Amino acid sequence: MSQHPAHGKPLDQVDTPSLLVDLDRLEANIQRMADFAAEHTVALRPHIKTHKCPEVARLQREAGAVGFTCAKVSEAEVFARAGFTDLLIANQITGPVKIDRLTDLAREARLTAAVDNPDNLVNLDRACADKGVRLGVLVEVDLGMKRCGVQPGPAVLELAAQAEDLSHLDFRGLQAYEGHLVLLEDPDERAEQVREAFRPLEQVIADLEAAGLSPEMVSGGGTGTYDTAGAETPLTELQVGSYVFMDATYGPLRPEFAPALSVSSTVVSRPVPERLVTDAGLKALTSEFGWPELLGGIQAEMNYLSEEHGVLTLADPGRVELEAGDRVRFRPSHVCTTVNLHDQLIVHRDGRVVDVWPIAARGCVQ
Amino acid sequence: MSQHPAHGKPLDQVDTPSLLVDLDRLEANIQRMADFAAEHTVALRPHIKTHKCPEVARLQREAGAVGFTCAKVSEAEVFARAGFTDLLIANQITGPVKIDRLTDLAREARLTAAVDNPDNLVNLDRACADKGVRLGVLVEVDLGMKRCGVQPGPAVLELAAQAEDLSHLDFRGLQAYEGHLVLLEDPDERAEQVREAFRPLEQVIADLEAAGLSPEMVSGGGTGTYDTAGAETPLTELQVGSYVFMDATYGPLRPEFAPALSVSSTVVSRPVPERLVTDAGLKALTSEFGWPELLGGIQAEMNYLSEEHGVLTLADPGRVELEAGDRVRFRPSHVCTTVNLHDQLIVHRDGRVVDVWPIAARGCVQ
16 A cells, blocks of 8 residues: 555644544554454454444454444445445344345345344345345344343344244344443453343353254443453454543553544643643534543643633643643543544554544444 | 435435434524624624534525634635635634644635734734735633633733734734623523623723724624624624524523424334334434433433434333334434534425535534
8 A cells, every 4th residue: 555645744743633543552452352352262343433444444354353343334334335344233223214225235245233123124124135135133132231122031032033034134143232331440340240241141042042043143242341241251252342442431441452542632722821722622522421631641620622622720830831832632531422523543653644544434323 | 506316305215313404494593693683783704613514604695694703724614615705713723734724725715813812923924924815813802701812901902903013914803702601591691691791892992992903893692692792792793603503402592593403313222112212322413512302292301322322211101102213303402513423414394305415514623
């Protein structure tokens, strides 16, 4: 591949706010998760919702990912066209417009979708039959997250049997995501609750096997719980996403992964010594998991983010020399939604740009 | 103009989540604000941060807008190239990279920027001189919002005089934004606090006039406070943005503007009768001003938005027939950040698409 025209540019010559990724740390994170998966013989099907970037997925594939997880059909379209052809859409695909779009894409890629409803299975099968395509399905089991999915028990078996009977669907197994546990602070409690949440799945799988419906895939797992989920549950593959970049929320829970993503920002005003105003607001950094963290060892409290400003109070104004025009960096508090605000990743190493990667699936919410 | 290929399509054939704008309501909102401005002889310089869409700006211009307000240089680039050539960038432009970009754009448009710092004035002037361009500046006065700007008093006069003296800058007046007051609930208190916040500006303006620095523009005002700000303060122009679309936060404060924007969503699962799960999450609807509002008279409490799901508890499940595949709509709680998540506006009238407008400045945070 040829070099990007920005290759070699010092980072401080890149306009702000920009989304920066430290390539050394990104590569180390990808390798670390790949090593874990290899050691514990669990497959990796990383979730692309975090990076939405085919270049990052290529690194994950080189490190052994067996396929990828998407949240949306429109994300799967982008990744299929970028050459990723084994894609799990980890959600229910409902309504005629979306099912039409999904089954169109099934012509181009090996797709698997989550299901939790018998009518939906019928609708999916009919659309596949109309177009002469096949679709794999995973029955989603609710482990206590209380979002989608059926309860562990007979409903799983019924959906699996129905999927197996339908002519254009392939029952491939189960999806079970412990999303309600990924941010539990205490690591021992987190591990114990993960073991407990997955326990009912053992009986479900035994029942499926007894019925001749042995699941070929059991897919789930998040960055906060990957180790227990990958090594001590029936999961055959992990859908981890955030580990590639990490953020201020996941960081303290998973120090074995390095924070690789930051948002650069310029000081636009310091109207009084204690107040620092920067050019990165809610349109460059999300806040639903809390404020982003100001980096560089500057002690400051975030007063608020408005749409295009970060407003901070410095703890010790006399020791901070920043003035209008100077640069700072923030660690996002929620990397997945922050990445979705930006069109490209500025990839850097040793303070210089080495590449610029389009966030090709940014905004793909459909 | 030729019709968009989607013209005439029923809204329920448009994939979800999509950002929908009711054209009748949009036009009525634009006309209502234009009527207010005409009646009170205050100019309208609408803020494009809300819609980021040249087609909406064209409607505002047809209704009499004298120019437009942008938050960022990159937004101004998009609007200048779409034919809007009198642009106020209502923020401080600092640092060499951004100033370079601003002064490049000054070749194409009549630009005005906010300033609150003498060094910044020098840097702006030098860059303008290098390129042989001119830049207008407004001295930003802090009315109590505690973000950017200098306090009303001698600092304003000093900056104005400095700008006037610099060879490539034009002192055009003041910017004063009552952003800390726009969401005050009680209308009388809101009006009274706006009058009070602007009072110190009267002396500032008198001092400027006495020094031969009479401001040609005094720019500020938000949708929550436009009436008092436009009719009872020294503002010569209003930078209102949200009134075009409105949202669940501004709605109750300003019932004279009609809610024109919604996000369509599909029910992906109803795993138990009381739980409704939809396909619009934090990547389609923002939450910093609270949860979006479910429309259609369905009584439900939002449990949470995850990245790609809305999870709601229905108040009276027995009376709600929604099932997987059905459609709902949400009113955003913060329209400006929600619009920034989407690439296009589906423009509708009488339940059908009449046009699709690109949100051309989406993601323009630089």
